[in-house]
Amino acid sequence: MPTLAHYLLVSGLLFSLGLAGVLLRRNILIIFMGLELMLNAANLSLVAFSRFNLLPNGLPNYNAQVLVFFIITVAAAEVAVGLAIIVALFRAKQTTHVEDLNTLKF
Amino acid sequence: MQLALFWIFSILMLAFALGVVFLRNPVSSAMSLVMTFVALAAVFVTLDAFFIAVVQVLVYAGAVMVLFLFIIMLLDLRAEKQRKVRPSAWLGGGLVVGGFMAAITQVVAGWPALHHTKPELSDPSFNDVAGVGFTLFRDFNLPFQIIGVLLLVATVGVVLLSRKELK
Incomplete structure (x- = not known):
């Protein structure tokens, strides 16, 4: 049977891959996908904690699953707004490459 | 049996997540991301979180x-495929990710x-659904209503942002 440590390590690996995507890739859409991977890694830890720390009545701790539900909702709203911003950016600058977007650079 | 399923879907999930980060074509990255999410849903099932x-x-x-796919096809992204990743980005990314994984392994061990x-x-x-539903509507009723307002604000914001002329 998998232990909580297994789930936390897999979640950590998923988070690292998302972080690597944000740090290594220069396409703003792929950076956004890396953010989604990191949010999902956090969800995996929360669901694992909910299953491994049962309530006194012997059922999973649903507070964590409700938090995951809220995270999924906020992530969906975030994706919609972020992609609208990317489209507006593409209309203005004709690029999705972050190194071409240096207007605010000092 | 459950351990085998856990490993199969975890390895599948991590392999497709690697694909998201390292495939050069944005459409391939997006399709890998879909498979990552499906494998993650399977991992949730091994944790009895069906809802x-x-x-x-x-x-x-x-x-x-x-x-995501709609936006990728809306913007024509083929020109982005040739760009190289700078070595300093590799170094920084490797350091941060390696340090993070080392910290997690240390804590877990x-x-x-x-x-x-x-x-x-x-x-x-x-x-399962009744448990989540009772918790959501009884203990977290106010946050649930606030999240509804958040979705409304996001919808209005997206409509405003995607108009032709931004003022």
Whole structure:
């Protein structure tokens, strides 16, 4: 049977891959996908904690699953707004490459 | 059996996540991301979180990824494929990711409470959706309403942002 440590390590690996995507890739859409991977890694830890720390009545701790539900909702709203911003950016600058977007650079 | 399923879907999930980061074509990255989300939903099922698994497939693998693919096809992204990653980015990324994984392994290895297997559920045929629903509507009613307002604000914001002329 998998232990909580297994789930936390897999979640950590998923988070690292998302972080690597944000740090290594220069396409703003792929950076956004890396953010989604990191949010999902956090969800995996929360669901694992909910299953491994049962309530006194012997059922999973649903507070964590409700938090995951809220995270999924906020992530969906975030994706919609972020992609609208990317489209507006593409209309203005004709690029999705972050190194071409240096207007605010000092 | 459950350990085997856990490893199969975890390795599948991590392999497709690698694909998201290292494939050069944005459409391939997006398709890998869909498969990552589906495999993650399977991992949720091994944790008896059936409702969250279904929501994961519906919202992430369905709605969010359709939005992503739609935007990728709206913007013509073929010119981005040739760019190289700078060595300093490789170095920085490797350092940060390696340090993070080292920290997590250290914490997990030095905490014996994390190495117990799953405790048995008191009622193996429990109703997962009812549990989430009761918690959501009884203990978290106010946050639930606030999240509705957040979705409304996001919708209005997206409509405003995607108009032709931004003022």
